[in-house]
Amino acid sequence: MGTVAALTEETESSYSKSASSLPSLVPAHRKPASSCSLALGPRRRHRDPVALLLQCAAQLTMKQLLQLQAALLTNPPPASAVDPNVLAVKLIGASADRGNVRHAALVFSRLPSPNVFAWNAVLKVHAQHNLWVHTLRYFEQLLLESGAAGGAAPDEYTFTSVLKACAGLVAADGGEKAHSLVLKLGFQSNLFIQNSLVDMYFKFGRPWIARRLFEEMSVRDVVSWNTLVTGYCLCGDVHGARQVFDRMGEKSLISWSAMIAGYARLGDVRAARELFDAMPERNVASWNVMISAYAQNEKFMESIQLFRQMQQVGGLLPNDVTLVSVLSACAHLGALDLGRWIDMFIKRKKMELNLFLGNALADMYAKCGCIAEARAVFDEMAERDVVSWTVLISGLAMHGHADEALDGFYNMLEHGIKPNDVTFMGILSACTHSGLVDPGMKYFRMMTEEFKIVPKVEHYGCVVDLLSRAGRLDEAEDFINSMRVAPNVIVWGGLLGGCQIYKDIIRGERVVQRILELDPEHSGSYVYLANLYALTGRLEDSAHCRLRMRHNKVVKTPGCSWIEVDNMVHEFFMGDRTHPQSDKIYSMIRWLSYRMKLAGYNPNVSLVTHCVDEEEKEDALSTHSEKLAVAFGLISTGEGTTIRVVKNLRVCNDCHDAMKLISQIVEREIILRDRSRFHHFKDGLCSCKDYW
DNA sequence: CCGGAGATTG
Numbered sequence: 001m002g003t004v005a006a007l008t009e010e011t012e013s014s015y016s017k018s019a020s021s022l023p024s025l026v027p028a029h030r031k032p033a034s035s036c037s038l039a040l041g042p043r044r045r046h047r048d049p050v051a052l053l054l055q056c057a058a059q060l061t062m063k064q065l066l067q068l069q070a071a072l073l074t075n076p077p078p079a080s081a082v083d084p085n086v087l088a089v090k091l092i093g094a095s096a097d098r099g100n101v102r103h104a105a106l107v108f109s110r111l112p113s114p115n116v117f118a119w120n121a122v123l124k125v126h127a128q129h130n131l132w133v134h135t136l137r138y139f140e141q142l143l144l145e146s147g148a149a150g151g152a153a154p155d156e157y158t159f160t161s162v163l164k165a166c167a168g169l170v171a172a173d174g175g176e177k178a179h180s181l182v183l184k185l186g187f188q189s190n191l192f193i194q195n196s197l198v199d200m201y202f203k204f205g206r207p208w209i210a211r212r213l214f215e216e217m218s219v220r221d222v223v224s225w226n227t228l229v230t231g232y233c234l235c236g237d238v239h240g241a242r243q244v245f246d247r248m249g250e251k252s253l254i255s256w257s258a259m260i261a262g263y264a265r266l267g268d269v270r271a272a273r274e275l276f277d278a279m280p281e282r283n284v285a286s287w288n289v290m291i292s293a294y295a296q297n298e299k300f301m302e303s304i305q306l307f308r309q310m311q312q313v314g315g316l317l318p319n320d321v322t323l324v325s326v327l328s329a330c331a332h333l334g335a336l337d338l339g340r341w342i343d344m345f346i347k348r349k350k351m352e353l354n355l356f357l358g359n360a361l362a363d364m365y366a367k368c369g370c371i372a373e374a375r376a377v378f379d380e381m382a383e384r385d386v387v388s389w390t391v392l393i394s395g396l397a398m399h400g401h402a403d404e405a406l407d408g409f410y411n412m413l414e415h416g417i418k419p420n421d422v423t424f425m426g427i428l429s430a431c432t433h434s435g436l437v438d439p440g441m442k443y444f445r446m447m448t449e450e451f452k453i454v455p456k457v458e459h460y461g462c463v464v465d466l467l468s469r470a471g472r473l474d475e476a477e478d479f480i481n482s483m484r485v486a487p488n489v490i491v492w493g494g495l496l497g498g499c500q501i502y503k504d505i506i507r508g509e510r511v512v513q514r515i516l517e518l519d520p521e522h523s524g525s526y527v528y529l530a531n532l533y534a535l536t537g538r539l540e541d542s543a544h545c546r547l548r549m550r551h552n553k554v555v556k557t558p559g560c561s562w563i564e565v566d567n568m569v570h571e572f573f574m575g576d577r578t579h580p581q582s583d584k585i586y587s588m589i590r591w592l593s594y595r596m597k598l599a600g601y602n603p604n605v606s607l608v609t610h611c612v613d614e615e616e617k618e619d620a621l622s623t624h625s626e627k628l629a630v631a632f633g634l635i636s637t638g639e640g641t642t643i644r645v646v647k648n649l650r651v652c653n654d655c656h657d658a659m660k661l662i663s664q665i666v667e668r669e670i671i672l673r674d675r676s677r678f679h680h681f682k683d684g685l686c687s688c689k690d691y692w
Numbered sequence: 693c694c695g696g697a698g699a700t701t702g
Contacts, residue, residue: 076702086693087693089693090693093694116694120694120695121694123694123695124694127695156695157694158695159695160694160695161694161695164695192695193696195696196695196696198697199697223696223697224697226697227696230697231697252697253700254697254698255697255698256696257699258698258699259698260698260699279702284698284699285698285699288698288699288700289699290699292699293699295700301696320700323700324700324701326702327700328702331702354702355701357700359700359701359702360700360702362701363701363702386702387700387702389702390701391702393702395700395702403695417697421702425693426702689700
């Protein structure tokens with residue numbers, strides 16, 4: 001008795017804490033105050049826990065649920081009064097709604113004889129959390145028990161979860177078995193099951209079967225049609241999806257969202273936006289679709305702009321999904337102020353740091369140069385998955401903290417999290433940035449041999465980079481020739497970079513030839529050849545080479561840099577004059593050039609391009625995007641303020657040298673993140689120690 | 693006492 005009283009006391013304080021946030025969530029007349037209060041007055045303190053659970057499960061926190069459960073265990077109601085299965089179904093569903101699947105499973109496991117409702121509850125919980133293997137395991141168990149006397153037997157509700165799990169796993173054999181069981185049990189005319197089957201066959205990549213099942217349905221609802229639209233998008237047939245979309249009668253918000261997402265996945269952001277603008281009404285998810293459509297297609301500025309519009313024009317509050325997309329955009333742009341604002345928003349709204357949100361937040365901090373904050377978020381998270389650890393490891397790698405990145409890796413292994421291909425990219429790049437050649441090779445072998453991860457081109461590229469930057473060009477070339485996959489331009493490009501650094505002209509020419517075989521329009525090779533000829537005095541050949549590049553209309557990723565000032569992200573392209581303050585920016589650059597020349601800096605001395613297939617140097621040297629961004633930062637922030645710039649490509653040697661000098665001249669810290677890492681310029685030096 | 697379709701991270 002004493003225990004129960006103590007629990008209720010505790011409950012009181014935790015409930016009153018959250019009570020202050022209730023008015024915004026629940027309309028006043030629906031406030032659960034009188035019927036659900038655990039302890040609003042002394043007389044209600046010992047309210048029946050059974051009634052409480054049955055009526056108010058949705059309003060309780062996880063802690064309160066656990067307290068209720070403890071009360072029930074300490075002081076169980078008579079079995080004749082209430083079926084334990086009924087309570088279990090409530091507890092299972094409520095725990096899962098609060099993200100606690102483990103506890104839901106625990107409750108289920110303690111049930112002496114689960115009925116079909118309990119089985120369905122536990123199946124649904126696991127299917128909804130994408131724990132498909134578990135779902136199917138429970139289902140197999142259920143099938144075993146249904147054979148025994150008194151065991152529960154699957155019903156029509158069972159199959160929605162099971163089919164979803166088969167679809168998620170792309171387990172075609174299991175899916176077909178489940179399908180025949182549906183037929184055997186006579187459930188095939190259930191609309192929910194039919195819709196699930198259509199969805200499943202689309203996910204199996206068999207749209208024709210899905211379509212046939214759809215055609216055979218005697219009754220279809222809007223979900224059936226939406227499933228068809230989604231399914232065709234999934235199979236890459238966005239035109240087929242559009243035909244269905246145009247043909248269907250009543251459309252729901254989901255129909256529009258599905259179609260927009262379909263266009264976005266194919267990279268047609270314009271078509272996506274047209275549909276978004278044409279929607280008759282929108283909810284948060286509709287905005288989320290479009291915000292993520294921009295983010296997925298690297299239109300981060302547009303993504304953020306739409307995020308603002310959603311609040312100002314749409315009058316909607318972002319939810320966790322919104323924030324995850326926007327945080328990703330912030331991470332790419334280095335938009336730290338907005339990122340911090342979102343962090344505050346999360347805290348203000350007391351939002352739970354779930355895996356997605358925590359990972360996105362930690363990544364934002366890491367990519368905005370705040371590795372300590374990234375780590376703090378990581379530490380704060382209740383659970384961590386392979387993405388969380390990869391964010392941390394890659395973040396440390398980007399900052400040049402190779403040792404800590406490797407520590408993180410072993411820590412991750414100790415926590416029983418299996419690394420994947422992205423994790424190893426973080427590890428390998430950590431080694432590359434610190435010149436840890438032999439360890440890098442060790443981790444590459446570990447990846448393939450111990451973890452059986454098939455290396456992607458990026459991994460090969462990283463290893464070649466690792467060897468080449470350290471000057472081990474023979475090994476790098478041997479490594480390329482020993483690759484099981486045909487090397488591509490990126491891989492050869494890594495070796496070419498090494499040839500440039502170590503001025504290995506003969507090997508360089510050989511490599512350039514291999515590259516031009518693969519890609520006759522490869523601009524980096526032309527730049528390299530031109531520089532090579534210039535170096536060896538063959539100026540005519542050099543000029544000819546550049547001309548050839550122009551004739552071929554070589555298209556390169558344009559160099560682009562971003563800087564955030566007063567909550568606004570400003571974007572600069574190479575030689576950009578479109579910024580409203582362009583005049584001031586360019587006079588700042590002229591002033592900087594003058595000061596740098598005084599300090600002995602001569603951009604024309606360096607003919608060696610560091611970056612291979614990236615930005616062309618030429619006359620645009622002084623107007624590379626990162627210089628524009630830094631110049632803008634200098635004129636628009638106060639003395640001594642740190643300048644933070646993000647660039648989409650690798651910084652070239654000349655800009656790197658220039659940044660070092662600029663940091664000295666203006667006495668500012670400049671933090672530049674390029675495609676592969678952070679450069680922290682201070683007092684004329686860079687944190688990368690000129691090795692990157 | 694229960695189910696299906698859309699939006700999220702490295």
